[in-house]
Amino acid sequence: MRDTAVPTLGILGGMAPLATSAFLQQILQECQRQYGASRAGDFPPLLLHMLPLPFHDDRANDPLQLESALREGLLGLERAGADLLAVDCGTAQIFHPLLAESLRTPLLDQVEATVQAIPASARVIGLVAARECVAAGSYRRACERRGLALAPVDWQHETDQLRRNARRRGDACDRAVLWDQLARRAYAAGVDTVLIACPDLCALSGELHTPLQRVDASACLARRTVAAWLQRRNAGLAETGSLVAQQRMAATRQNLAALLG
Numbered sequence: 001m002r003d004t005a006v007p008t009l010g011i012l013g014g015m016a017p018l019a020t021s022a023f024l025q026q027i028l029q030e031c032q033r034q035y036g037a038s039r040a041g042d043f044p045p046l047l048l049h050m051l052p053l054p055f056h057d058d059r060a061n062d063p064l065q066l067e068s069a070l071r072e073g074l075l076g077l078e079r080a081g082a083d084l085l086a087v088d089c090g091t092a093q094i095f096h097p098l099l100a101e102s103l104r105t106p107l108l109d110q111v112e113a114t115v116q117a118i119p120a121s122a123r124v125i126g127l128v129a130a131r132e133c134v135a136a137g138s139y140r141r142a143c144e145r146r147g148l149a150l151a152p153v154d155w156q157h158e159t160d161q162l163r164r165n166a167r168r169r170g171d172a173c174d175r176a177v178l179w180d181q182l183a184r185r186a187y188a189a190g191v192d193t194v195l196i197a198c199p200d201l202c203a204l205s206g207e208l209h210t211p212l213q214r215v216d217a218s219a220c221l222a223r224r225t226v227a228a229w230l231q232r233r234n235a236g237l238a239e240t241g242s243l244v245a246q247q248r249m250a251a252t253r254q255n256l257a258a259l260l261g
Contacts, residue, residue: 005236006045009229010082010105012073014050015089016167019199019218023088024048026222034226044229047082049073061132067095071102078105084232086110086225088218090133090197106228111197113224114217115142118193122213126151126191128159128182129198139197153189158182159198166200175207183210 009027013020024046031037031044051073053066070092074085085107087093093111100107118125127139127150140150158178165175186194193213196202202218 005233005239007083007229007232007236008045008047008081009225010047010049010074010077010080010085012049012051012070012077012085012087012092014052014073015087015092016199016203017050017052018167018169019203020048020050020088022203023199023218023222026219027226030222030226034223035230044226044233047077047080049077049080051076061091063094066091067098070095071099074099074103074105074107078103084108084225084229086221088199088202088221090129090139090199090217091136093138094132094136096138108221108225108228110217110221110224111138111142114195114197114215114220115139115146115148117220117223118143118146118148118195118215119213122148122193124149124151124189124191124193126153126155126186126189126194126212128155128162128194128196128201130163131156131160133197139195151186151189151191153185153191155182155185158185163198163200166204172207175204179208179210183212186210186212 011024013023028043031042037043051069053069070087074087077085082105085103085105088110090110093109096107096109096111125143125148127134129139133139134156143150158181162175162178162182165171165178183194191212193215194210195215195217196205196208197217199218201208202216205214205216
């Protein structure tokens with residue numbers, strides 16, 4: 001039987017299947033980093049729902065269809081027993097407020113987790129993300145709330161090419177050339193920090209070299225997810241421990257009463 005004091009993580013993946021694998025690896029690494037997990041029992045109980053969503057690279061996506069698919073996937077995890085939910089996808093974050101309202105289970109906000117992780121030294125942000133994510137303006141608004149500016153540079157064509165290459169695990173040399181072009185344009189536009197909000201590219205972040213500061217949205221969500229899970233786990237264990245102590249105290253009082261009676 002599962003220890004109900006230990007919460008279960010629910011991860012909705014499948015939007016970028018190879019990137020989902022990389023995100024799970026980041027979750028496990030964060031467990032090691034944040035609280036020294038090493039044995040199997042140290043890691044969170046985890047439910048993974050690989051749900052291929054109706055994303056299209058070659059034509060416009062239907063927002064109602066996307067929202068409905070995301071909601072069904074998250075509700076499935078909720079019904080399966082997840083206590084905390086996360087989706088590593090920049091486009092999915094467009095629907096975060098609507099999805100969070102329709103769930104009983106907390107749904108982590110990747111945009112806020114990422115923007116809060118931007119270094120204090122950052123002044124001008126270069127956003128690298130899918131077209132829908134950029135157009136929705138979620139990252140722009142979150143940055144503006146912190147007094148940060150997004151560079152007004154259109155490098156969406158290069159970003160789209162990079163994403164297609166990453167998803168198909170295309171030629172690494174072509175990928176390096178595309179990234180170098182984008183990074184040079186960022187530098188010329190006065191960007192000092194690149195915010196990568198696309199899991200396909202986050203999964204290949206080790207290849208994407210740049211002297212600019214870089215913020216990886218997948219890594220930020222993994223860090224926030226484990227921190228939130230750890231907080232809930234500790235609270236649950238503390239509550240369980242308190243309950244056990246109360247029960248032991250009550251049993252002791254009953255025994256004393258019986259002896260004295």
